Amino acid sequence: MSKIGILDVDGFNYPNLALMKLAAWHKLQGDAVEWVIPLCTYDRVYMSKVFTFTQDFSTCVQSKEVIKGGTGYDLKNKLPSEIEKIYPDYSIYNLKNKAFGFLTRGCPRNCAFCIVSQKEGKQSIQVSDLGQFWSGEKEIKLLDPNLLACKDYKKLLQQLIDSKAWIDITQGLDARLLNEDNTYLIRQLKIKMLHFAWDNVSDEKAIIPKLLKFKKDTQFDFRKMRVYVLVNFNSSHEEDLYRIYKLKDMGYDPYLMIYDKKVAPVITKKMARWVNNKFIFRSCEKFEDYKIVR
Numbered sequence: 001m002s003k004i005g006i007l008d009v010d011g012f013n014y015p016n017l018a019l020m021k022l023a024a025w026h027k028l029q030g031d032a033v034e035w036v037i038p039l040c041t042y043d044r045v046y047m048s049k050v051f052t053f054t055q056d057f058s059t060c061v062q063s064k065e066v067i068k069g070g071t072g073y074d075l076k077n078k079l080p081s082e083i084e085k086i087y088p089d090y091s092i093y094n095l096k097n098k099a100f101g102f103l104t105r106g107c108p109r110n111c112a113f114c115i116v117s118q119k120e121g122k123q124s125i126q127v128s129d130l131g132q133f134w135s136g137e138k139e140i141k142l143l144d145p146n147l148l149a150c151k152d153y154k155k156l157l158q159q160l161i162d163s164k165a166w167i168d169i170t171q172g173l174d175a176r177l178l179n180e181d182n183t184y185l186i187r188q189l190k191i192k193m194l195h196f197a198w199d200n201v202s203d204e205k206a207i208i209p210k211l212l213k214f215k216k217d218t219q220f221d222f223r224k225m226r227v228y229v230l231v232n233f234n235s236s237h238e239e240d241l242y243r244i245y246k247l248k249d250m251g252y253d254p255y256l257m258i259y260d261k262k263v264a265p266v267i268t269k270k271m272a273r274w275v276n277n278k279f280i281f282r283s284c285e286k287f288e289d290y291k292i293v294r
């Protein structure tokens with residue numbers, strides 16, 4: 001039996017799927033798995049980092065072997081397929097009724113600010129069935145980058161419908177791909193939250209009519225429909241405000257994603273605090289008013 005240490009370098013803000021799978025696989029081999037304790041020694045330690053902006057773990061890790069993985073280190077490292085396919089050990093994050101996973105990987109859009117197409121390929125392809133990471137949990141957090149771009153999306157949406165679990169599509173449905181067929185299926189999901197994205201101002205003509213039609217067809221309101229708005233990439237402050245107000249007027253809930261936050265202007269960070277804190281956003285209609293009271 002080996003003693004395995006796991007380390008979530010990003011902190012514990014969001015469960016690390018790779019570590020949950022590594023823990024499950026090692027426990028199946030009869031190994032002891034625990035979160036790394038700095039003074040303890042290990043046979044092997046896995047350090048995982050999803051975000052490039054997270055500082056690496058600087059405390060010395062006492063282990064015969066240290067394996068680092070995740071997009072925060074590089075885009076090439078991957079889990080071996082027998083580990084990738086395993087049912088995650090949600091208990092390491094004390095998760096009792098939430099499942100996390102990918103049904104598809106890859107995205108044809110290859111947006112300049114996003115690593116998905118480079119890391120996972122320029123095609124959205126099915127990588128698992130729901131049963132691989134879900135076994136009756138009440139909520140499913142889907143991490144797929146572009147589910148609707150996958151040719152098998154109907155079968156996969158049907159699996160989510162049949163689960164009768166609450167569904168949070170966390171990474172964004174591609175609004176440009178919405179049509180009658182997929183809207184019909186999405187309406188049958190038990191939706192906790194849907195996410196869309198309006199990252200480039202210039203995509204207005206491609207995205208806004210689709211979102212308006214989706215809203216009309218589903219009658220969902222802002223509590224179920226969030227739209228990521230990329231800022232500090234290629235838009236002006238005025239264009240950011242334009243997207244925020246437009247989405248709000250349409251009955252969607254904007255959520256700002258700051259590109260390269262370290263170098264973002266103060267006003268952009270302030271705008272993100274206003275939009276992303278939903279208590280403030282709903283009680284303070286205009287950014288100008290928020291700026292005055294802050």
Ligand code: SF4
Pocket residue numbers: 107108109110111114115116117145146172174
């Ligand atoms: S559509 Fe989304 S997932 Fe695909 S490349 Fe653009 S940002 Fe990334």
